[in-house]
Amino acid sequence: MNRMQAPLFEALVRHYETDPVGFHVPGHGYGHIYEQEQFHAMNWLSGIMKLDVTELSSTDDLHHPEASIAEAQKLAAQCFGADETFFLIGGSTSGNLAMILGVCEPGDLLIVQRNVHKSVINGLKLAGARTVFVTPRMDEETGLSTTPSLEAIEEALKLYPEAKGVMLTNPNYYGMTTNLTSYAELVHRYNSLLLVDEAHGAHYGLHPLFPETAIQAGADAVVQSTHKTLSALTMGAMLHLKGDRIPRDPIKEALAAIQSSSPSFPIMASLDVARVMVDRYGAAWFEPGVASVQAFRAWIAQENGALKVLPADQGSAAYDSLDPLRVVLWDRTGTVTGFELQKLLEEQGCWAEMADMKHVVLVWGSRTGEASRLELQAACKQIEQIIDASPCKDGKVSTGYYPVIGSPNQLQPIEWSRKKRKHQRLPLVESEGYEVAEMVIPYPPGIPILYPGEVLTNEMIGYISSLAGTGAKFQGAVDSRMLTIAVYSR
Numbered sequence: 001m002n003r004m005q006a007p008l009f010e011a012l013v014r015h016y017e018t019d020p021v022g023f024h025v026p027g028h029g030y031g032h033i034y035e036q037e038q039f040h041a042m043n044w045l046s047g048i049m050k051l052d053v054t055e056l057s058s059t060d061d062l063h064h065p066e067a068s069i070a071e072a073q074k075l076a077a078q079c080f081g082a083d084e085t086f087f088l089i090g091g092s093t094s095g096n097l098a099m100i101l102g103v104c105e106p107g108d109l110l111i112v113q114r115n116v117h118k119s120v121i122n123g124l125k126l127a128g129a130r131t132v133f134v135t136p137r138m139d140e141e142t143g144l145s146t147t148p149s150l151e152a153i154e155e156a157l158k159l160y161p162e163a164k165g166v167m168l169t170n171p172n173y174y175g176m177t178t179n180l181t182s183y184a185e186l187v188h189r190y191n192s193l194l195l196v197d198e199a200h201g202a203h204y205g206l207h208p209l210f211p212e213t214a215i216q217a218g219a220d221a222v223v224q225s226t227h228k229t230l231s232a233l234t235m236g237a238m239l240h241l242k243g244d245r246i247p248r249d250p251i252k253e254a255l256a257a258i259q260s261s262s263p264s265f266p267i268m269a270s271l272d273v274a275r276v277m278v279d280r281y282g283a284a285w286f287e288p289g290v291a292s293v294q295a296f297r298a299w300i301a302q303e304n305g306a307l308k309v310l311p312a313d314q315g316s317a318a319y320d321s322l323d324p325l326r327v328v329l330w331d332r333t334g335t336v337t338g339f340e341l342q343k344l345l346e347e348q349g350c351w352a353e354m355a356d357m358k359h360v361v362l363v364w365g366s367r368t369g370e371a372s373r374l375e376l377q378a379a380c381k382q383i384e385q386i387i388d389a390s391p392c393k394d395g396k397v398s399t400g401y402y403p404v405i406g407s408p409n410q411l412q413p414i415e416w417s418r419k420k421r422k423h424q425r426l427p428l429v430e431s432e433g434y435e436v437a438e439m440v441i442p443y444p445p446g447i448p449i450l451y452p453g454e455v456l457t458n459e460m461i462g463y464i465s466s467l468a469g470t471g472a473k474f475q476g477a478v479d480s481r482m483l484t485i486a487v488y489s490r
Contacts, residue, residue, distance in 0.1 A: 003075055006276040008060070009269040011068035012051040015058045025054050025262070048266050062087065062263045063256050072272040079275050080224070081205070081215045082240035084248065086255055087271050088223075089263045092199040093119035095223030095239040097126065097258050099195045102251030103165050103221075104129035109413060111156045111166045115145045117197060117446050118439065118476070120167060130413045132156055132163070137318040139176065142310065142328070142359065146318040147178040150186060156411055157190045165193035170214060171200050173354065173445035174310075174361055175323030177211045184218030193245055194218070199225040199237070200323070203366065207283040209290060209324045220246040226274050229325060230366065233270040286366045289325055292373045293364040296327065299377055306387040307380055308332040327362040335387045339471035344386065348379030354444040357470050414453070422489040425479075428464060431456045434487035439476035442467055448476065456487070 001007075022029055031049030034042040055061040060069040069087065077085035088094045096119040104110055106128035112120060114133040124131050134152050136145040147170055157163060166187045171177040180196065187194040196214035198204070202224035205213040214222040222240045226232040239255070241248060277285055293312075300309050310328040315321055322328075329352075331341060342355035353363045362376070423437035433455065440450040450460065468474070468482040478486065 001071055001075055001078075003078065003279040004276065006072070006269070006272040007075070008068040008072040008265075008272040009051075009276075011059060012053065012265060012269050015053065015056070016050050022053075024056070026052055028052070051266050051269055053265050054262065059265065062089070062259070062268065063261065069268065072268070072275070075279070076238060076271070076275045077240065079279050080238070080240055081213065082222075082242050084241045086239045086241075086252075087268050088237035088239055088255075088259070089235055089267045090237075090259055091227070091235045092117075092197060092223045092225045092237045094255070094258055095237055096120050096197055097123040098239060098251050098254040099221050099223065100124060100127050100129065100167070101254035101258070102247060103193060103195065108164045109160055109162060111153065111160065111163045111192075113148050113168050115172070115447050116167070116169050117199070118441050118448050119446075120169075120197065121439070121448055121451055125416045125418075128416060128418075129164075130415055132160055132411055132413050134411070139316050139318040141316065142174070144172070144174055144176065144318075144359075146172055146176045147183075150182055153183060154186055157186070157192065159411055160413070161190055163190070163192050165195050165220075167195040167197070169197040169199075171198075171211075171319075171323055171326075173200060173447075174328050174359070175200070175326030176319035177201070177204075177321045177323060179212070179320045180214050180217035180219060181212075188218070188245070193220045195220065196222045198222050200228055200326075202226045202238075203229040203286065203325065204323075206278055207286045207290065207324075210286075211321050211323070215240050215242050218242075221251070226271055229363070230274040231270070231277060232274040233264075233267045235264070236267045236271045236274070238271065286325075289364045289366045289368045292368050292370060293325055293327060295370070296373050296376065300329075300380070303380075303384070305384045306331050306333045306335065307384060325364040325366075327364070329360045329362060330358050331387060333387060335390050336383075337470045341383065343471075344383045345376075345379055348382055350376050350379045356442075357466060357472070423486050424489050425484045426487050428461055428482055428485050431485050431487055432458050432461060434490070437486040437488045438478065440464060440482070440485070441475040441477075442472045443475045446475070453488075456485070 028049050031046030034046045053059055060067040062069055073085050073087055100123035104127040107130060109130045111132050111134060113136055115136045134148040134156050136148050138145055147168055153166060170180060184194045196219045198214045204210050205216050220243055225237045227234050227236040297309055297312060300307060308330055310322060312322050312324050330338060337357050338355040338359045341360050342352050345352055353361045435453050436450045436456055437452055439448045441448045464482050474480055474482060
């Protein structure tokens with residue numbers, strides 16, 4: 001195999017260059033459907049449609065790969081340090097589901113950090129796995145949750161040595177990263193598996209300044225969103241397996257069950273191309289982005305104004321390092337919330353990845369260059385002027401808005417019941433003490449702050465009200481304004 005080639009992408013190009021006459025799905029016929037003059041406005045789609053085909057003798061089959069897809073996945077495994085790699089066309093969500101379904105039989109127990117993506121909780125429900133949630137650590141400066149401590153994971157393993165695995169999320173959405181080597185060693189001492197949702201760390205291990213990957217740290221199965229920080233199309237992700245502990249056939253069966261039988265060839269081709277860029281250029285592929293983000297951090301420090309960033313070289317008791325390509329930005333005067341800061345950036349033409357009540361998260365791509373950085377700096381200058389002119393410097397943004405997700409030191413197994421229970425809607429302010437009957441998920445980052453069965457506390461009610469009042473968007477809950485909430489009837 002030649003690591004300087006992209007076999008799947010090249011196979012699709014070769015097929016199109018034969019000028020095929022297609023009598024097969026998809027119905028757009030290589031994009032020709034939009035080439036007629038009256039459909040010119042839709043012609044934006046025709047370019048990618050040239051590679052949008054189905055399982056043909058010249059293209060291979062994701063669910064039984066024998067040719068270009070098989071070769072592309074093997075090259076990806078070599079590139080990212082895995083024994084076996086699977087292309088995902090449903091994002092990291094499909095990888096998280098496959099890991100859980102492949103490892104757990106109904107009734108098996110999985111130890112999971114509480115601040116996980118909603119796909120993990122959905123996977124636990126689908127698998128019928130009993131779950132012990134471990135409370136995450138909280139960073140004191142920002143109030144943000146990270147991975148649980150090693151001691152907390154060991155406590156859970158001592159209580160439940162029968163656990164099939166431990167599932168962690170690393171890094172978090174803010175780029176806060178924990179070195180997982182000691183976690184892998186601990187979990188393996190208990191003859192358990194370490195599963196990692198590394199959605200935001202697909203670029204890890206590929207540049208001297210980046211943290212090492214979970215695979216390098218010794219994890220058994222790792223999911224990465226290749227579309228987030230490398231160059232794949234949205235929904236393009238990879239599932240990496242390493243070592244002899246992980247049950248590969250059940251994971252393959254799970255992938256066949258949850259992934260479409262008509263997978264997107266453009267997404268798969270973009271995964272192939274994203275990999276070959278890394279193999280061809282190595283660390284140099286990331287130099288434009290690294291230089292740009294370093295210059296922005298230096299500029300913020302030099303300006304010494306209202307806007308502040310979390311230092312890239314600063315760890316804390318809650319994490320070891322920060323993703324160098326991710327900037328956590330906020331107004332240190334407390335004049336504007338994170339949601340307001342995000343809106344101000346958008347008004348200046350700069351679109352951030354996400355916001356919360358205090359912070360904005362900015363993600364640099366591997367090739368994000370100087371022109372983009374200068375536009376962001378100009379936007380920040382305008383925002384600094386708005387903050388300086390504001391008469392309301394009352395410190396309204398508090399670090400106390402971030403409660404610890406989950407009940408500390410409970411470590412009680414949760415049974416995910418599929419039985420329908422009667423529920424009702426109550427005003428949020430009157431729901432204290434009730435068990436919530438719907439997931440409440442601020443999005444992004446997509447981490448449920450409540451799942452069905454958790455008891456509503458006064459602290460959590462206040463947190464939800466504060467989020468809703470400052471512009472957060474919610475998934476899962478029917479009432480997007482969060483004035484009411486579904487609770488189980490008593």
